[in-house]
Every structure is written in structure tokens, then in C-alpha cells.
Amino acid sequence: MKFAHVLTCFxxxxxxxxxxxxxxxxxxxxAAENFYGDVIRQLGGDRVQVTSILxxxxxxxxxxxxxxxxxxxxxxxxxVVYNGADYDPWMDKLLAASKSNDKRTVIVAxxxxxxxxxxxxxxxxxxxxxxxxxxxxxxxxxxxxxxHKSDYDARLATFLASLKPIDxxxxxxxxxxxxxxxxxxxxxxxYMADAIGFEMRNQRFQLASMNDTxxxxxxxxxxxxxxxxxxxxxxxxxxxxxxxxxxxxxxxxQDAHVPSISVTETLPAKKTYQQWMQSQLDALAxxxxxxxx
Ligand SMILES: [Zn+2]
Numbered sequence: 001m002k003f004a005h006v007l008t009c010f011x012x013x014x015x016x017x018x019x020x021x022x023x024x025x026x027x028x029x030x031a032a033e034n035f036y037g038d039v040i041r042q043l044g045g046d047r048v049q050v051t052s053i054l055x056x057x058x059x060x061x062x063x064x065x066x067x068x069x070x071x072x073x074x075x076x077x078x079x080v081v082y083n084g085a086d087y088d089p090w091m092d093k094l095l096a097a098s099k100s101n102d103k104r105t106v107i108v109a110x111x112x113x114x115x116x117x118x119x120x121x122x123x124x125x126x127x128x129x130x131x132x133x134x135x136x137x138x139x140x141x142x143x144x145x146x147x148h149k150s151d152y153d154a155r156l157a158t159f160l161a162s163l164k165p166i167d168x169x170x171x172x173x174x175x176x177x178x179x180x181x182x183x184x185x186x187x188x189x190x191y192m193a194d195a196i197g198f199e200m201r202n203q204r205f206q207l208a209s210m211n212d213t214x215x216x217x218x219x220x221x222x223x224x225x226x227x228x229x230x231x232x233x234x235x236x237x238x239x240x241x242x243x244x245x246x247x248x249x250x251x252x253x254q255d256a257h258v259p260s261i262s263v264t265e266t267l268p269a270k271k272t273y274q275q276w277m278q279s280q281l282d283a284l285a286x287x288x289x290x291x292x293x
Pocket of ligand 1: 062186188210241
């Protein structure tokens with residue numbers, strides 16, 4: 001092993017191989033969603049080259065349609081990570097259509113956590129999901145680039161440790177607000193709300209909102225009544241999936257003095273996944289501060 005290494009260096013010194021590319025070759029990775037892309041970057045550091053497809057904060061990911069540019073990004077990926085559970089059905093189609101399937105490793109978050117089509121697809125809001133994705137990504141990196149396994153292991157440990165404050169905040173919120181009725185315009189925050197133990201109201205409305213279909217007049221009326229009569233203690237507002245109706249509900253909440261927090265589908269610019277989750281939980285804690293059981 002040592003001898004082989006000496007030989008390699010000797011070959012590089014003679015210019016027999018491309019030293020620069022050997023040193024800087026990065027693992028090309030495509031993440032369908034930018035929060036997975038951010039985590040992969042944290043796990044791979046300079047050794048990965050990550051392209052994230054969904055990252056536009058002004059675009060509703062549920063309405064996204066893949067373009068030829070998306071297909072091109074996948075061509076050279078050694079690792080592809082996507083959410084699954086029907087959040088990004090265009091990924092299945094692109095992967096089936098693109099060549100070199102045998103050389104590519106694909107990690108689907110939904111499969112790792114046992115979710116399927118029809119389940120709430122916003123899996124990255126479930127505190128159990130990102131540790132599972134990180135373990136799988138790190139295991140792949142270590143197998144693709146075994147020379148740097150100890151580095152990947154250390155980065156994984158750092159990442160997992162960095163999730164602890166988020167788990168602690170969830171536990172604190174649960175201790176205080178378990179069973180408190182809340183509502184939301186769209187199910188993006190659903191798993192986190194479940195982890196806290198909220199009673200989530202108006203779920204049919206939220207599904208219609210996610211699927212871009214018309215909620216029933218009865219569901220709209222029930223939502224408004226919850227806000228006007230302050231039967232819910234916070235409105236979780238998905239600011240990335242809005243329409244005339246959700247905007248109106250936000251103003252009904254404001255008129256009724258029901259506090260609201262803004263949450264997003266994708267990772268906002270200049271934030272890590274951990275900062276994003278933490279800031280939303282902090283906003284939630286702030287919104288509920290005045291509430292007494
Ligand atoms: Zn959504």
C-alpha cells in the first residue's frame with residue numbers, strides 16, 4: 001500500500017498523471033432540494049460539488065416542472081439525493097430517462113424513513129429524517145472515496161451533534177405546548193407540529209392548498225371561524241405557497257390577533273439547514289409566548 005502510494009507520487013512528479021485533477025476531483029452530486037444539498041455540502045466539504053435543483057424562494061416547489069437544464073445536471077452526477085413521496089415526481093422520470101444509471105448512486109429520503117406516496121411529503125421537517133439522510137450520504141462518500149473516510153466520519157459526527165439544539169427546542173416546545181390547537185395554510189410544517197404535539201386543525205384545507213386545488217367552502221368557513229373565534233393559537237403560514245385565499249386568511253388572523261409565523265418549503269439563501277429550522281422554531285416560540293394554558 002505504502003509502496004503503491006510512493007509510486008503514484010513519483011508518477012505525479014514526472015508529470016505522468018494530472019496531479020491537479022487528482023487533488024481537486026470532487027464527487028459530483030445533485031440534490032433535488034437545496035436543504036439536502038446544504039447537508040451534503042456540510043458532510044462532504046471541499047470534496048463534493050453539489051448542484052441543487054429546487055432553491056428559488058419565490059417558486060412553489062409543488063408546481064415545479066423539470067427543464068432540459070435539470071436533466072443535464074443529472075448526467076454527470078455520481079450521487080443523486082431527492083425527497084420522494086411524490087414531492088419531486090419529476091426526479092423519477094428524469095432518472096428513468098437518463099443514461100448511466102448503473103454508475104450512479106441514488107438516495108431517496110422517503111425510502112430511508114419509510115414514507116410513501118400519499119404521506120405528507122415535507123419530510124425534512126421531521127426531526128428523524130435528516131439524521132437518516134446524513135448517515136446514508138456519509139456512508140456513500142466514505143465508500144466512493146475511502147482515503148478520506150475519517151474526514152467524512154468526523155463531519156457526520158459534527159453534523160449530527162449540530163442537530164441537538166433543534167431537538168432540544170422541540171422538546172421544550174412540547175413540554176409547554178403539547179395539545180395546543182394550531183392551524184396552517186399548507187402542510188409543510190406538519191411533521192414538526194406533530195413532533196411538538198400540537199393539535200393541527202384544518203388539514204383538508206392544507207392538502208387542497210398543497211395540491212393547488214380549490215378547498216371546499218365549508219373548509220374555508222371552518223378555517224375562518226377558527227381564526228375569528230381564536231380557537232387556534234398560531235397560524236403557520238407557508239410563505240412559499242401562497243394565493244389570494246391564504247393571503248386573506250393571514251389578514252383574518254391579524255384582525256383577530258392570532259399570531260402567525262412564516263415558514264418556507266426550501267432553504268432560504270445564506271442559511272444552513274440547522275439555522276433555518278432553529279429560526280423557525282424560535283419564531284414559533286415567540287408567537288406562543290403570551291399564551292397561557
Ligand atoms: Zn408544500
